[in-house]
Amino acid sequence: MSLAVTGILLLSAVIHASWNALLKSSGDRVATMAVLFGTMGLIAATGLPYVPPMTKEGWLWLAPAVLLHGMYGMLLIRMYAHGDLSLAYPIARGVAPLAVLSLAVLLAGEIPTGNQMIGVAIVGVGLLGFMGRNANASAKAVIYALMTGLLIASYTVIDGMGVRATGSALTFSAWLFTAWGMVMVLIAASVRGKALAGLVGQQWRRAVPAGAAAGLAYTGVMWGLGQANMGGVSAIRESSVIFAALIGTMFLGEPMGKRRIGASLIVCLGIVVLSLPL
Template sequence: MSTLVLVLVLCAALLHASWNALLKSSADPLASLAVMTIGAGLGALPLIIYLPLPLAASWPYIAMSAVLHTGYNLFLIRAYRIGDFSQSYPIARGSSPLLVTLGAALFVGEQMSLMTLLGVILISVGIISLAHVKNRSNLAGPIAAFTTGAFIAAYTITDGMGARAAGDALSYCGWLFVLDSIPLLLIYLYRHRRLPVTMTTGQVWTALGGGTMSLLAYGIVIWAVTLAPMGTVSALRETSVLFAALIGWLFLGEKLSVRRIGSCLLITIGAIVLSLHL
C-alpha cells in the first residue's frame, strides 16, 4: 500500500465518522438514511454516465453487495434504535476488520504478516473497547451491532472481489451506489406509504450531504481494496471510530474518559503498526 492510498483511506475514515454523526442526530433514522442513499446514488450518476460499464464478471458482486448493503443499513438503524451510539458504533466497526481478514484469507487467499495481523487486532480491540455496555442482561443492542459488523465484513469482501473483477473500480462504485439507493427508499415507501417528506429542508440537505460523504468514503475504500489487502484497508477504515470520538469531544460536548483515551491510543498504535508494515 502506497502512502497515497494510506492517506486517502484515513480521509475516508474521517468522512465515514462524519456522516454517521449526522445520522446519529436524526429524529427519523430510516428517513435520513433513505435520503442519504438517494444522495449517494445521485452523486454516483456521473460515474455510470462517463465511465465504461464494469466487466460482466463483476455484476453478480454488484447485485450481492446491494443486498448486503440494504441488510447493513437496516441493522445499523436497529442497532442505533435499541442501543447507545457509543456502544453500537464501536462494536459494529470493531468487529468487521477481523472478519474481513478471515474472509479474505478463506475466499481470496490473502495472507498477512504477523505484524500486519497485529495491527489489525490492535485496531479491532481498541475499537470494541470503546463500547460501553450499560445493561449486560440486555444484549439485543450488542447483538444487532455485531450483526451490522458481519454485514460490513460481507459487503467489504464482496466489493473487494467485485472491484478487482470489474476492470474499473470507480465504475463498479458508481453502479453499486445507484442500485443501492433504491431498496431503502422502497422499504420506507412500504412502511409509511409516502416519501420521506416530513423532514425539513435543512434536514434533507444535511442527509444529502451525508450521502455524498458516504459515496466518497466508500468509493475510496473500493478503490483501495484493488491495490491492497482487504483486511488492512478495512482496519484502517475503521479508525473512523477514533475520528468519531474526536468529533464527539470537539463538537458534541462528549467527554473523553481515561478508558476512551486508552482505547483511542490503542487504535492509533494499531494504525501506526499497519503503516510501518505495508
Template structure:
C-alpha cells in the same frame, strides 16, 4: 500499501465517522437511510453516464453487495436508535476488521507480515474494547443489532473487494453500486415506514443534513473501493475502521457521551495498531 493509499483511506475514515454521526442525529432512522440512498442515486447515475461499464464477472458481486448494503444501512440506523453512538460504532467496525481479515487471509490468499497481522489484531481489539467498556449501561438489543451490522459490513467488504478487482474499473464499479443502492434504499425505507403520510415531509425537513451525510458516505466509500483494488483487503479494512477515533470525539462533543480512561487507552492502542500496519508494509 503506499503513502497515498494510506492517507486516502484514513481520510475516508474521518468522513465515515462524520456521516455516521449525521445518521445518528436524524431522529427518524428510515428517513436517514432514505436520504443517503437518494444521494447515492444521483451520484451513481452521474458516474454511470461517464464511466466504463463493469465487466460481466463483476455483476454478481455488485448485485449481492447492493442488497447487503441496503440491509446494512437499515440495521445501522436501527442500532443507533437503540444504543449510544460511541458504543455501537466501534463494535460494528471491530467485528468487520476481524471478519474481513480472517476471510481474506484464510480464503482469498492474501498474505500479511507478522507485524501487519499484529497491527490488525491490535486495531480490532481496541475497537471491541471501545464497544464493551461499561456495557451494563446500554441496551442489549442495541448491541445485538450492532453485531448484526458488523456481519453485514464484513460481507459487503469481501464482496466489493473481490468484485472491484474483476470489474476493470474501480470508479465504474462504485458508480453502479451506488446507483443500485440508490434505487433500493428509498423504496425499502418507504415500504418499512409505519407513517407513510409523514415520510416525505420528514424527508424535506432533514434534507440538508441527510444530503451532507450522503455525500460524505458516497465519497468515503468510493475511496475504499478504489483502495481495495490496489491494496490488501485486511489492511484497508483495519485502516478504514479507525474512523472510530473521529467517532469517539464526535460522540463526546455532539452527543455528550463520556470518554472514559479505558476508552482513551483503547483509542491510543488503535493508533499503535495503525502504525504497525504501516511499518510492516
C-alpha cells in the same frame, strides 16, 4: 504515501464518522438514511456514462453486493437505536477486519502473517475496553454492532470480488451506489409509507449535504487506493473510529468518553498493525 493522499483519507474518515453521527442524532433515521443514500445514488448515477462498461462477471457480483449493503443500512438504524455512536461505531469497524481475516482463512486458505496475528490481539484488547460492568454498554447495542461488523466484512469481500470481476473499481462502485441508493429509498417508502415525504422534508437540509460529502469521500478512498499501498490506505481510513468516539463524546454528550476514546485508539492501532506489509 504523499501528504495529499494522507490528507484526503483523513478527511474521508472524518466525513464517514460525521454522517454516522448525523444518523445517530436524527429524529427519523429511516428518512435520513433514504435521503443520504438516495443522494449518493444520484451522484453515482451521473457518473455512469463516464466509466467503463460493466462486465458480465461483474453483474453477477452486483446483486449480492447491493443486498448486503442494503442490510447494512437497515442494521445501522437498529444499531444506533440501541447504542451510542462512541460505542457501536468502533466495535463494528473493529470487528470488520477481524472477520475479513477469518473469511480469508476459511474461504481462501490464506495463512495469517505475524503482524496480522499481533494486530488481531491488539484489536481484541481494544474491543474489551467497550465491555464490562463499567463500560455503559447494553447487550443489544453490542450485538447489533457485532452484526454490523460482520456485514461490513461480508460486503467488503463481495465488493472486492466484484471489482476484480469488473476490472474497474469506479465502474462497480458507480453501479453499486446507484442501485443501493434506489433500494434504500424503496425500503424507506415501504416502512414509512405516505409519511415519508413529510419526513424527508424535515431531514433533507442536513442529509443531502451529508450524502454528497459521503459520496465524494468514498471517491477519495478509491482514488487513494490507486495512489498508495492498500494496507496503508485502509489503516488511515479506519482512523474514523477515533473521530466517532470524539464526536460522540464532544458533540452528542455520550458518557464514558475517556474510556471509549482510549479503547478506540487501541482498536485503531490494531487495525494499522493488521494492515502493515510483511
